[in-house]
Amino acid sequence: MHLLVCEDIVKKYSNHLALDRVSIHVPRGCVYGLLGPNGAGKTSLIRIINQITGPDSGNVMFDGRKIVADDTARVGYLPEERGLYKKMKVGEQAVYLGRLKGLSKAEARKRLKEWFEKFEMTAWWDKKIEELSKGMQQKVQFIVTLLHDPELLILDEPFSGFDPINANLIKNELLEQKKRGKTIIFSTHNMSSVEELCDEIALIHKSKTILEGNVNEVRQAHKPGIFELEFKGNFMGFTNALWTGFELLEKTEGKPNKARIRLLGKSTPNDLLAAVLPVAEVVGLREIIPGMNEIFISLVSGKTEAAPVNFTE
């Protein structure tokens, strides 16, 4: 069921612990977000999964068994720090990288032609990389990552440096890959792309996994107990009604008025309704579900409460 499992991975460098018993579980066929602030250890973990470096202790299980060198042919990796040979021709270079992943020359060439047609870049085949714009280079890199049709795609900050059009192109391609049953791990700082694409996430902070799970479950679990209430009536009485058991965080006058209220102690939404019904005509009540951004910030900055900024749905 899990395509990839990392168990208690430890990686030490001379003066710091990059990974401290980190575990992640990546289900087959999902999009898995690897989140964490800079320097948390994401890239170290990704390099270990790609067998670029080895862990000091812990295991990487791939497809139910310990990962082996030949598994690199089933993994496609787009590193954060990425580049190509500047003086080498695009086609030649892509064929070379495909061959290193185990494709034959002819097969690599055939697949590349298809990809180049799909992305409308056939004219680039004989150009040198240095003649391409940065966005074009990134398209080539992305294609190289997918060329050998890997079961597991690992993308480190895939959207950084892409213009919105290319970013969208890549997003769509990732969704298509998912539809074809591929598993995708990607690390990012872009939380809106996490909500849009990811099924599962892990949050790594200070070399440890501090959170792992399904995106929706995570968001549900991190509800800060804040409700938005829409009502008609005057604010004076409304505020007085919330005297005990509630905290009024924010109010916006209008038609209708809006207020954000945190439930304190053992108060329930029912208690809230009971308190305000005598003074106001309630139009709507809904609970605020935190975005990944808030969860990320609150967990990483160590605050127990979600910061009351920029609440989205």
Place this chain on the structure above:
Amino acid sequence: MGKTRIIIQREYLSRVKKPSFWVMTILPPFLIIGFSAIVIWLALSEKSVSRVAVVNEWNDSLINERTLIDDKDHIYYDVVPLGREEAIKMMSEKSSDYTAVLYIPANLIEGGGRQIHLYFKKTPGMVAEERIKSNIERILYQNQLEYNGIDLKKVEASRIKVNLLSRKVDESGKEVETKTGINMALGFGMAILIYMFIFLYGVQVMRGVIEEKVNRIVEIIVSSVRPFQLMLGKIIGIGMVGLTQIVLMIAFTFGLGIFAQNFVLSSKNITPETIKVDPGIAKMGVNMNTLEGKVVQSGSASNIPVQEYIHAFLNLDFVTIIISFVFYFLFGYLLYASLFAAVGSAVDNETDTQQFLLPLTIPLILGFVASQFIMQDPEGPVGFWMSIFPLTSPVAMLVRIPFGVPLWQLLLSMGLLALTFVFTTWLAGKIYRTGILMYGKKVSWKELGKWLFYKNH
């Protein structure tokens, strides 16, 4: 191993396909041959005609047009019945055929002057000056012999020349004919070749590593192959480029050399066999035969025919020489290239390589500098230790090889080199795999040391 082959292929083809590779392969032979051809051609065409007006105030029964033997198509002497000033004036006129005035003063012998004077309007060149001087000396010498009642022919006949053929005796008591000049030239030539090869291609390996690191392609590659395979592929690929280049260069040099030799020599109607090194030219330090790879030492050996050198050359132990050359060439390159690769992996750009390159270049340069001493004394302590120590042996041992090296020393040196190669490759591999993934960090020696103990796989 299959992936290493793909890497070797790319490293090789991407370099050999570049136009600059061909320029660098073809240009040096052209320069070498062109330059040598010009020097030789000039040396042979030194024979611009000098017409010398001789003003003799000394004994005209001894120095006259009969005794002053003209140098065929080279120097002509006319005794003119003029005073010194008049003769110079006459010669300096534009219409005059004379290019020089040779003035022999009255006190040539009697007053102890021992001087003759040459005035010229066209530089006669060192060879011509030398000939004019020896012409006068010859007349005086013959006269002196005659005066003392010594038969000139007997003197000539008593002048018996011998050639010194030194023979090295090997351990089994077998004689080996050698010529020190040839040994020196061959040994030094091979040492230079290895030295340059290691340097040029070692630095190319380093540049290649830096390029991949700066491009950031390295992380994509090492997600498909192991870092060690990438390093090895690069070293082998570039080494093959170097071998190709050297083989082509040697082929071109020989081809061009044969062409140039026929061209230059046929235009002068001289065949190689008849070339003897002219004393005058030899003193000017012109090596006539570098063209054919046979080097004639100037000075003492100046009258020994070329054939003897060919003979001595063919008597060298080619099996040992070739095997040793190939061995030291390859292992010397592999050893240094792996270290160069490690240096390249530890830095972000070429300017940062200085501090790490020093310990690599010092032994290499030291071996090269020491070769000049080793040539003089191939079996001395400098030669011995330098040719055993693995970082200097690829250069130093090659200097000694043509002189003959005891087998145990050769085997010890080769064994140590091979062992050191295994060790440095292992060491370099450890540094390399960590270094290539470190960006934007200035690395110290201490840091490098720590990398050796990181656990990978």
